[in-house]
Amino acid sequence: xxxxxxxxxxxxxxxxxxxxxxxxxxxxxxxxxxxxxxxxxxxxxxxxxxxxxxxxxxxxxxxxxxxxxxxxxxxxxxxxxxxxxxxxxxxxxxxxxxxxxxxxxxxxxxxxxxxxxxxxxxxxxxxxxxxxxxxxxxxxxxxxxxxxxxxxxxxxxxxxxxxxxxxxxxxxxxxxxxxxxxxxxxxxxxxxxxxxxxxxxxxxxxxxxxxxxxxxxxxxxxxxxxxxxxxxxxxxxxxxxxxxxxxxxxxxxxxxxxxxxxxxxxxxxxxxxxxxxxxxxxxxxxxxxxxxxxxxxxxxxxxxxxxx
Amino acid sequence: xxxxxxxxxxxxxxxxxxxxxxxxxxxxxxxxxxxxxxxxxxxxxxxxxxxxxxxxxxxxxxxxxxxxxxxxxxxxxxxxxxxxxxxxxxxxxxxxxxxxxxxxxxxxxxxxxxxxxxxxxxxxxxxxxxxxxxxxxxxxxxxxxxxxxxxxxxxxxxxxxxxxxxxxxxxxxxxxxxxxxxxxxxxxxxxxxxxxxxxxxxxxxxxxxxxxxxxxxxxxxxxxxxxxxxxxxxxxxxxxxxxxxxxxxxxxxxxxxxxxxxxxxxxxxxxxxxxxxxxxxxxxxxxxxxxxxxxxxxxxxxxxxxxxxx
Numbered sequence: 001x002x003x004x005x006x007x008x009x010x011x012x013x014x015x016x017x018x019x020x021x022x023x024x025x026x027x028x029x030x031x032x033x034x035x036x037x038x039x040x041x042x043x044x045x046x047x048x049x050x051x052x053x054x055x056x057x058x059x060x061x062x063x064x065x066x067x068x069x070x071x072x073x074x075x076x077x078x079x080x081x082x083x084x085x086x087x088x089x090x091x092x093x094x095x096x097x098x099x100x101x102x103x104x105x106x107x108x109x110x111x112x113x114x115x116x117x118x119x120x121x122x123x124x125x126x127x128x129x130x131x132x133x134x135x136x137x138x139x140x141x142x143x144x145x146x147x148x149x150x151x152x153x154x155x156x157x158x159x160x161x162x163x164x165x166x167x168x169x170x171x172x173x174x175x176x177x178x179x180x181x182x183x184x185x186x187x188x189x190x191x192x193x194x195x196x197x198x199x200x201x202x203x204x205x206x207x208x209x210x211x212x213x214x215x216x217x218x219x220x221x222x223x224x225x226x227x228x229x230x231x232x233x234x235x236x237x238x239x240x241x242x243x244x245x246x247x248x249x250x251x252x253x254x255x256x257x258x259x260x261x262x263x264x265x266x267x268x269x270x271x272x273x274x275x276x277x278x279x280x281x282x283x284x285x286x287x288x289x290x291x292x293x294x295x296x297x298x299x300x301x302x303x304x305x306x307x308x
Numbered sequence: 309x310x311x312x313x314x315x316x317x318x319x320x321x322x323x324x325x326x327x328x329x330x331x332x333x334x335x336x337x338x339x340x341x342x343x344x345x346x347x348x349x350x351x352x353x354x355x356x357x358x359x360x361x362x363x364x365x366x367x368x369x370x371x372x373x374x375x376x377x378x379x380x381x382x383x384x385x386x387x388x389x390x391x392x393x394x395x396x397x398x399x400x401x402x403x404x405x406x407x408x409x410x411x412x413x414x415x416x417x418x419x420x421x422x423x424x425x426x427x428x429x430x431x432x433x434x435x436x437x438x439x440x441x442x443x444x445x446x447x448x449x450x451x452x453x454x455x456x457x458x459x460x461x462x463x464x465x466x467x468x469x470x471x472x473x474x475x476x477x478x479x480x481x482x483x484x485x486x487x488x489x490x491x492x493x494x495x496x497x498x499x500x501x502x503x504x505x506x507x508x509x510x511x512x513x514x515x516x517x518x519x520x521x522x523x524x525x526x527x528x529x530x531x532x533x534x535x536x537x538x539x540x541x542x543x544x545x546x547x548x549x550x551x552x553x554x555x556x557x558x559x560x561x562x563x564x565x566x567x568x569x570x571x572x573x574x575x576x577x578x579x580x581x582x583x584x585x586x587x588x589x590x591x592x593x594x595x596x597x598x599x600x601x602x603x604x605x606x607x608x609x610x611x612x613x614x615x616x617x618x
Contacts, residue, residue, distance in 0.1 A: 021513045028419025031412045032432055038480050039439055042450045049453075096343030104337055105344070116608075117347045123534065123604035124597065125541025127568050128354060130575070131593040135357040139581055156350055163347070187329060189336045210441070217443025220543035220568065224575045224589075259445040259544075266449050266548055274453060281446045292441040296434045 046285065050278030058279060062232040063261060067272035072280055074231045075261035078147070079216060081235060081250055082257055085151020086215050090158050091208055097159075098166025098204075099192055122160035129157045130224025138225050145226050147235060148251040153221045158211035165207020169200035202302045206295045213291035217284060219259035231256040258284050358597060361590030368584055374591070380554040380570070382588045383577075389588065391595055393556040397564035398599075401475040401546050402539035404560055408479025409535055413486030414528070420487070421494040422516040433488070440484035448548030451477035456549065469551030469563035478545045486535040493527025493611075494520050530610035537603035541596060543568035567596045 061071025097118075105111040133153030143149040173196055181191040197204075235253035256264075258280060265277035366374070369389040377390025416436070420429050456473040460466045466473075497520050505515040521528065551563030552573040565573065571589045579585040 017511045017514065021511045024415075024513045024516075025419070025423050027415055028423055031415040032419065034412060035416070035436065035439060035480065035483055039435075039442075041454060042442075042446070045450065045454045046446075093343045093346060096340045097347060100337075100340035100344040104340055114344050114348055117351050119608050120601065120604055121347055121351060123537055123600060123607075124354065125543065125568065125600055127541070127543045127571055128358075128593055128597050128600075131571070131590060132350075132354045132357050134575075135361065135590070136353060159347065159350070187333050189333055213441055217441075217445065219443070219445040220547075220572065223572050226575055226578065259443055262449065263445050263544070263548070266445070266452060277449055278453075281449050284443055285446055288441050288443055289438055292438050293434075296437060300434075 043285070046278045046282045048278075049275050050280075050282040053275050053279035054282065063256075063264075064232070067270065067276055070265075070273075070276055072258065072261055072283065074234060075256050075258045075280070076283075077234055078231070078255035079257045081147045081255065082151045082154065082222075083212060083216060085148060085251070086154040086158065087208070087212060089152060090155035090162055090211065093155075094159050094162025094208075094211075095166050095197075095204060098163045098170065099196075101163070102167045102170045103188070103192055103196070118160050118163050122164070125220075126157055126218055127220040127224055129153050130221030132156070133221060134225045144252060145254055146252045147255045149225050150222050150227060150255065150257070153225060154215040154218055157218060157221060158215050161211035161214065162204075162207050165210070166200070166204050169203025169207070170196055172203070173199050202298055206298045206302075209291050209295040209298070213288045213295070216291070217259055217288050219263055222257060222260055223263070227254070227256060227260060258287075354597065358590050358594040361587045362594045365584065365587035365591040368587075378556050380565075382585055383574075387584075391567075391592065393554040394565060394567045394570050394592060395595075396556050396558060397471065397546075397550070397554070397569070398540055398566040400558060400560050400564065401471045401478060401550060401566055402536065404472060404475025405478035405482060405539040405542075406532075406536060408476055409482040409486050409539070410532055412479075413483045413531075413535070414490055416483065416487040417490035417494060418516050418521070421491045422512055422520060436484040436487060440481075440488075442481075444481065444542065444544040445548070447477050447481050448474075448544045448546075451545055451549035463561065466561055467551075467563055469549060470561055471546075471550050471564050472560040474546045474548075474550040475560060477549065478539055478542050481542070481545065482535050482538050485538055486531050489531035489534065490524075490528050493524040493531060496527065497523045526610040526613045530607045533603050533607035533610065537600045537607065540603070541568065541600050543572060547572040567592050 057069075058071045059076065060073055061069060062073050063075070064070040097114075101111070101115060101118075105114070130153060133149055133156075137143045137149040137152055138145060143152075177195055177199065178191055181195050186194070231254060235250040235255055237250070262277050262280040262284060265273045265280060268274070374389055374391055376392070377388050378392055379388035379390050380393045381388045416432075420432060424432065451473045452469075455477055456466070456468060456470065459470075459473055459476075494516075501519055501523055502515055505519040510518070546566045547569040550566065550569060552565045552569050553563055554570060555562060555564040557564055570592055574585060574589045
């Protein structure tokens, strides 16, 4: 290495290194700006195109051949029902497996296989879940292209999200809480249900919201199960006038959901339909942003409030 | 005295070994185990379903033809079943996406982990997370109706559907994914390595590039590989913005279909259950699953490694 004696030279070298520091800092801000600007462009583009279409009628009309009278009634009702099925099936299963893996699982081969599996499931492309649902739910089990099949497909998709969130929330509870419960003679399940679950509920809830936000926007698996894209009717109502007042007919009804409706409009050549797509996209983005934002806020509050 | 011993027995009954309580506990444990084991069942179901339909497909079409034929036209009268055009489309669109996502994601990660002041990080991280939560169909819309016209101003010969615009948008879409994992890996590097570097008079940039990044290497590699897997499996952006015509090309300025886009295209029509067209999407799905599983497994092995070192 060349020896540096002269003070001036040392200053020059330091100056050069500092310049690199500055250049990189600008590059970092620039890269972040690209992400921010893209988001702004996306949002502004949809807002300009979609805003004029957003009216009360847009939410209360069925899709139609005439773009100016088309709406998203069947789409948002479908999304609500599908999400209901997804939440009801994914939440208990996800929390259950999270608890098992974190609290009950012995350290053995089976546990390891399950754990590797959960990480692998999280990386499986969503369209593959669609193929599974097509083969298994639609044909093998005979659910058809129904709300039930779609809801279950999305439930499988978000299961890893709920499992991971549950595990992380439970793991962050200090072991002293468990020891305290056991010292008082509580059984394992009593410890879990009376202490661990309530204390980790905010974290689990965050995971559930993020999972559902993802499921709301998922398009590929629902296309794959062959869900019709033109649905101008509502599924049968879950509430009935006569006994037993509740009906599950809607589970087997054909349906459409928000992202499918949007995809349908995007892929049409007429510009008027693309304005509808922008409006539907706006609704969809606002919904997912609101859900994700809520999750982030919950997590932020949790970090601030809980100090074990 | 008698009363006392009576109390003792009552306590023993409540706190000692109780058959019913034990049974209850066992029952719950079994229930929890079943829900955990379900994830394995799902994985098996995916594999069985894809393999089962693919076997029928491969009785019709030889694996050799599947891997070497240069045309993919299963729905035409003159049917060809060569997966190459779909693989080429997948590689080109993923390559463009990674060209965008890996450098930008890495720079953002280094900036957030080593340079950014606390407040910037506190704002930027949730923002990136929100960006990652936007539905892919919306990104597809954006690629088709905003990015493509924009690119057409620069390249007037660009067609309405192209791998280029789909790939670019896909790249921006996976930036948050890559950057958050890369940042996690870099933050897992212990502080004393950085302090040592600073004590030697290194600048932040030198510390980041020469100390933190090598130390976080396996974690960063994992982030990249999981990013690749994400790009390969992405569906809606390419289905909307790249067109759905299988086309054996390496030119990003042309429209082409990826594996995922082909599955979407078939699913949009109504193919009878059990037909060869129906089986093709399972064969394509199996190819996709194998590709992504390989990437995922490598990624997770690498991720585990960096967690173990520190």
